[in-house]
Amino acid sequence: MSAPTGYRLLLPSDWVQIPVRHGDAEQAARDIVASAFARVPTDVPRDKLTPLRLELERRLLMAVADARRAKALELYLPMRLAGEVNLGASIVVSEAQLPARPGAKGEGDHPSDPAEVAVQLLSGDGGPGTDVSSGEVDGALAVRRERIVPADPERGAELATRRVDYLVSVPGDQTRWFVAAFSTIGADGPKDDLADALVEWFDALMTTFRWSWT
Numbered sequence: 001m002s003a004p005t006g007y008r009l010l011l012p013s014d015w016v017q018i019p020v021r022h023g024d025a026e027q028a029a030r031d032i033v034a035s036a037f038a039r040v041p042t043d044v045p046r047d048k049l050t051p052l053r054l055e056l057e058r059r060l061l062m063a064v065a066d067a068r069r070a071k072a073l074e075l076y077l078p079m080r081l082a083g084e085v086n087l088g089a090s091i092v093v094s095e096a097q098l099p100a101r102p103g104a105k106g107e108g109d110h111p112s113d114p115a116e117v118a119v120q121l122l123s124g125d126g127g128p129g130t131d132v133s134s135g136e137v138d139g140a141l142a143v144r145r146e147r148i149v150p151a152d153p154e155r156g157a158e159l160a161t162r163r164v165d166y167l168v169s170v171p172g173d174q175t176r177w178f179v180a181a182f183s184t185i186g187a188d189g190p191k192d193d194l195a196d197a198l199v200e201w202f203d204a205l206m207t208t209f210r211w212s213w214t
Contacts, residue, residue: 003172004211011076011205018060018075020067025075029060036079067092089184089198096167096177114141114169117177121145121167138210142168146199148190149183162190164199166206180206 011017018028033056040049060077067075076091098112121143122132130147145165151157161183170176182202186195 001172002213003170003176005214006212007178008208008210008212009205010208012078014079015076016079018064018067018077020064020072020075025064025068026061029064030057032079033057033060063090070094088186089182091202092181092183094179094181096179098175098177112174114174114177117169118143137166137168137206140168140171140211142166144203159185160190161185162195162199164202166209168209171211180209 016032018025018032033053036056037049037053063075063077070092072092072094074093076093078089098117118134118141122134124132127147130145132143132145134141134143136142143166145167147163149157149161149163151160162185163181163183165182166178166180168178168180170178182199184190184195184198186192186198189195
């Protein structure tokens, strides 16, 4: 089997995609802001809109910078119709390249077996309260990991977040894993009802994941 060249997710219409690795992500963020504010009624005073627009653009560009530092492929954010972005939730898509396993003496390196990698992820210490399980996503071996990430003001994370990662082995290429990382701060904390509902939504979203070949 040849390796897929892409993927598809059935995202709601109020979520936007910002490509991080390819294209001008900063310009894409500015275009999203411009599109959102183009839908604001014309009778709204401009002096009230300008500070909001500048703040929205600043926050989007910060999210893009964070995704780029994480070497992400795409960043997904929920965009409200009123022109506000809800940075209380996000999806960051990236790719993990696995090192090859050393072969026996006189042999070259061998690709890491996805099943062995999954066992290591399942048996690894992910920290207190980490929940790890395995399954399949569009026919590919996958590991789901859920945990609470504490606040870290020194790194710009002022609030604790609930994070769910899907690590999916790429068919036809044992050296690559697809990673979809969802995070939310909830309404009153990462363990509240809103956070629970958003995690359930993300799990449902991942059932729509499909590989694509071009």
